[in-house]
Amino acid sequence: MANDILNAIHYRRTVNQNSFTDQDITKEDILTILNAANAAPTHKRTQPWRFVIFRNEGLERLGAELGRIYKNITPSEKYSEATEINMAKKATTSNVAIAIVVNYTGDLPEWEELAATSCAVQNLWLAAHSINIGGYWATPGLIHHLGGFLNLEENQKCIGLFYLGHHNAEPREPARSPIEDKIRWEE
Numbered sequence: 001m002a003n004d005i006l007n008a009i010h011y012r013r014t015v016n017q018n019s020f021t022d023q024d025i026t027k028e029d030i031l032t033i034l035n036a037a038n039a040a041p042t043h044k045r046t047q048p049w050r051f052v053i054f055r056n057e058g059l060e061r062l063g064a065e066l067g068r069i070y071k072n073i074t075p076s077e078k079y080s081e082a083t084e085i086n087m088a089k090k091a092t093t094s095n096v097a098i099a100i101v102v103n104y105t106g107d108l109p110e111w112e113e114l115a116a117t118s119c120a121v122q123n124l125w126l127a128a129h130s131i132n133i134g135g136y137w138a139t140p141g142l143i144h145h146l147g148g149f150l151n152l153e154e155n156q157k158c159i160g161l162f163y164l165g166h167h168n169a170e171p172r173e174p175a176r177s178p179i180e181d182k183i184r185w186e187e
């Protein structure tokens with residue numbers, strides 16, 4: 001690739017818990033990643049992204065809550081204990097989990113705040129990748145039930161959990177159809 005930024009964009013991948021190692025992610029690295037998120041573009045500078053960072057026992061509490069919510073909201077005919085345990089494990093087998101929250105200010109259409117927060121997440125993901133930390137944005141339906149646990153305000157909404165870990169995944173090319181299929185030139 002022509003430069004480090006293009007290289008990071010091309011080789012950033014979803015890395016999940018199967019590839020995470022036990023190596024601790026330092027607070028300094030977490031802040032590096034979050035400062036990259038904080039540099040995202042934002043209309044009227046509303047900076048609508050908010051993050052709740054779970055580490056150590058925080059991950060145990062998050063895992064227990066994910067399991068509890070799954071059990072509460074899943075109809076009994078669809079419920080499985082294995083899925084409940086697995087939900088909790090996503091948190092407890094990560095080194096860090098970050099709840100991604102949009103703070104709707106009312107100053108902009110909601111979609112713009114959502115778009116800006118998504119830009120922040122991409123920055124976060126690229127920054128993590130650039131320091132050899134893997135992760136992914138997870139959006140199970142139960143994130144819509146996390147408001148109380150996260151202490152969210154009326155105008156705030158959780159749009160996912162970002163799981164992070166040092167990892168041993170091999171680099172891989174993006175699986176994408178060609179850009180030519182998605183563009184039209186007008187010249």
Ligand SMILES: Cc1cc2nc3c(=O)[nH]c(=O)nc-3n(C[C@H](O)[C@H](O)[C@H](O)COP(=O)(O)O)c2cc1C
Nearest residue numbers: 012013014015016118136137138139140160174175
């Ligand atoms: C908004 C959004 C939500 C996502 N939700 C999930 C999810 O719930 N579970 C998951 O495993 N991956 C999730 N992903 C990651 C995608 O599955 C992943 O980015 C996609 O498969 C492309 O792979 P790559 O990230 O390695 O390029 C999500 C990605 C985005 C952008």
